[in-house]
Amino acid sequence: MSKGQRPFGGPRGHMGPAMGRPVEKAKDFKGTVKRLVEYMRPQRYKFLAVFILAILSTVFNIVGPKILGKATTKIGEGILARYLRIIQIQIAIKRNMPRQVIENLKRQPVPSIDFEYIGKILIILISLYLISAILSFIMSYIMSTVAQETVFKMRSEVKDKLDRLPLKYFDSRTHGEILSRVTNDMDNIATTLQQSLTQLITSVVTIIGILGMMISISPVMTLIALFTLPSSGMLTAMIAKKSQKYFAEQQKIIGQLNGHVEEMFTGHKIVKAFGREEDSIKTFKEINERLYNVGWKAQFMSGFIMPALNFVNNVGYVLVCVVGGIFVAKRKIEIGDVQAFIQYMRQFTQPIIQTANIANIIQSTVASAERVFEVLDEVEEVKDKEDAVKIKNPKGEVKFEHVKFGYKDDELLMEDINIHVKPGQMVAIVGPTGAGKTTLVNLLMRFYDVKGGRITIDGVDIRDMRREDLRRMFGMVLQDTWLFNGTIRDNIAYGKEGATEEEIIKAAKAAHADHFIRTLPHGYDTVINEEASNISQGQKQLLTIARAFLADPPILILDEATSNVDTRTEALIQKAMANLMKGRTSFVIAHRLSTIKDADLILVMNRGTIIEQGTHKELLAKGGFYAELYNSQFSN
């Protein structure tokens, strides 16, 4: 009947006893706790209320057994009185008392149990338990709002923060890492607030309360009960230490096993092509065997704790029964007290285990909170200037003036780069993969800031504009076409807020996408699913072109790459792109020779920087990297 035992763990609960599993620790425990407390400050009155309610409901609950014991005692007294009467009569008969005395004794009413008293006690008890239940309900009720709202706020703040972080932050971390901070860590904090915190309060109050009740019943018996405590504590610690070792080992092997499975399954074709299935199975079996050897031990150890504790508990129980029995026999305490004491003992271990567990839970929660705070503490993007310039009718003249740039502070990729692109010109970017074409995009759109020099559009330093205004001047048609879950219409309209139906269809037509969209089962209302697998790669590209048409920007960034696109769609994409580029300044990541030859300016990139620039003829004449690149492909 222990408090805090939750019949349904549910997916959000700390499932089962977390005993014996290794715990993650925070780097700066104190600081993080302080901050977390600060975080919950606005809710402090609610916390106070929860705290008081928890204490009250626990106290009411704890008094129960003792009062119930009184009822038992009363019953016992009734029986004893009856025994005494019978014994009296028996003695009278034995001693050959006068008949009259015996008759007299027999005529007196048989003493019965004092039902009025017991009834009173039971009614008091019912009220106590009811009050306790109601208080406990109100407590959890308040707490559920407090916990969830705190986490809601936190999650929103983290998301807002992410929106203000520079791209550098995202490029240097895996998505999984960032995601787990916003979801897993948050969840951990929510569950702790919701369950563990109140559990901690009730557990501590229960321990103290029960201890007090036990002492009030019998100090000697309390000593016996307490004697079992250190032994169960030590036992748990001993087993936990051992099982932690096995769990850590098990976790490691599971990691290896999952790694192997993932590698073999994703590389299934290669495994088969090279006829290595048997090797793969052999390796798997070997890892699996190791997992078994550690796994059952870990499992056994965690299954060992409960029976072991139970035994220590039972020893205490028996001792209390025996000693209590002797005390009752010697009339030192009442029988109801023994009953109450047994109940208290049964309730005693649970909160102690819980508190020990909560220590672990709190540690891992603080570690989670620390990771969340780490995100909140990241350095944000430089804010837009207050007196930002807005170009009214952008022409699309782009200039790099003595630009210096590198992703790492001590490693410059670009040094003193100068480019001048006149309005409406087409710039082709060429170079081997990984040469730094993305870097150019990053700089133009101001995803990253230059380390020296400046980039201007129509003569205005891009750092003097609002990012929003700057980015509105660009249209992007990249190979990693990003479409979101939603209808085709919404995806095209992404380019311009408040676009009308006509505008959308016009853009789709200009992008040669209208036709294929109409062949889809739901036309413009077709929902693109998560992996966008219901339309082809090429069609996706057409949609992004339509999106750019709708946005109607003065400057374009295009990627010509059309891998995984069939020849017909490829032709459409080419035509659409050519349409789009008319009258706009465009930066084209070029894959076609025809594009390169027609370009007003070719930027040759390698190892993160621009190594040559000029027209096709100029560059060929120069006989540099470009010339070599060109000749190596077409000389034979």
Next chain:
Amino acid sequence: MIKLFRYLEKFKWLIFFTLLFMFVQAISELYLPTLMSEIVNNGMMKGDTVFIWKYGGYMLLVAGASSISSIIGAFLSSRTAVGFGTLLRDKVFTKVEGFSLNEFDKIGTASLITRTTNDITQIQTVLVMMMRFMIYAPIMCIGGIIMAYSKDKHLTLVLAFVLPLFVVTIALLAAKVVPLFKALQKKLDKVNQILRENLIGIRVIRAFNRVETERKRFYEANKDLTDTAIKVNKILAMMQPIMILLMNLTNITIIWVAAKRIDANKLQIGDMMAFIQYAMQILFSIIMVSIMFVMVPRAQASAERINEVLEIEPEIKDPKEPKTPKISKGHIEFRNVTFRYPGAESPALENISFEAKPGEVTAIIGGTGSGKSTILNLIMRFYDVESGSILIDGVDIRDMSQKELRSKIGYVPQTVVLFSGTIKDNIRYGKEDATDEEIMRAAEIAQATEFILNMKDGFDSLVSQGGTNLSGGQKQRLSIARALVKKPQIYMFDDSFSALDFKTDAKLRSELKKETSNSTVLIVAQRVATIMDADKIIVLDEGKIVGMGKHEELLRTCEVYREIVSSQLSEEEIA
């Protein structure tokens, strides 16, 4: 779930003894309150300390027996459940390794990984729970009722009233909470999904100034999640006090009724105390059973997924008496081959016939979806043809063993797959007993030596899983070296030069030419420049051969080829 339990056969004795010890444990636990009631009735009430000591000793023995059998039970059940998980994992993995690509496509790689790992762990966890509680809880429940009944028939009527109430309350709450939990999970997934989309598309969102819209979307999902979570927690907030209250009220009722019975001399006080403990044991066992009811369906889904894998019979099997070609040269012939992917309406390849001879380079070109890679997949027998036949050195590949067939081929796939291990390990994957010299020579031809030696540990440098620490071009070169070290009769390159810059591409191909002069070489390519000088070019369009011949020949005769060429090369290069 039950279907999977056929694999428990091996563990039947372990399970038998587990259950036996669980039974002993339950009986012991049930016996304790009775012993206590003896102490109360005959010891405490009569002041007989000797009796108390004696029965105290009995109680200790019984408690010890309970704990020991529980520990033995835990030992046996751990070995059974973990052993079962291990066995199942072995079975599933071995099965999947035998799958052809057909079956892989059907279930999906990611799903197969989950089924082999998480799903089995889930089953294992539930099996532990089941063995610990499934038997124990019902015994405790039924045994508790029997013991309670033996103490006093009339008092048991209280239970007859309380138990249904208890069960109904749990059922009602569970009926409300379980669907909410499911909704909660979905909403959490939604938040995750929006976040993931935001992370993947961060450049696009910022470029299109959609930060504010996305913020709203996230806010709504977050709010939705929070509201549901609060709802769930409010119900849970009700659950716990109700349970405790029900238990306490049961206690009180028992005492009241028992007092009457005692007064009527029908019951002894110790029996009443024992009865209360039995009532509690019964209620707890009901809670345990209800937890099982929540756990098992969750594992059920996993069990179904695992069963599905185990029940799939791989379509491609080795013949009973495999044939080996008399002369082994690597001559490939397609005879009227038609093939369609499972469930596809139109065939991916239709009436394909061609020959690829040793010492020649045969190139295949065409748009995406034209069936280029499919041809290679069929030669490797990753799929079986629908009609027609594929012959290698005159023997139908369906009459050879898969091992024999694939040992003839050095395959370089479109998407490079490398395994974790050293560079050397990865190249050696092509030939288990390759010497260091052979490995270095393969790397040399694949133009990989330079970048390998530039790495910290040269050939012993570690490749991370999926080769994430290498560039696309580097991976491709390693993948080529891996095929080269095998020195096979047939080389198959599936668009294998796409990530190389023009210079490396050209150099590699000229080196390759020398190495593969006696082998049959098949090249699938997108770039015309890569295959211009092949001995034979096969032009595919929508699964059909629309042209076959040399570059100049095709330029004259094949419309599709001309289209492809003109989109890639400028006028003067075509000439």
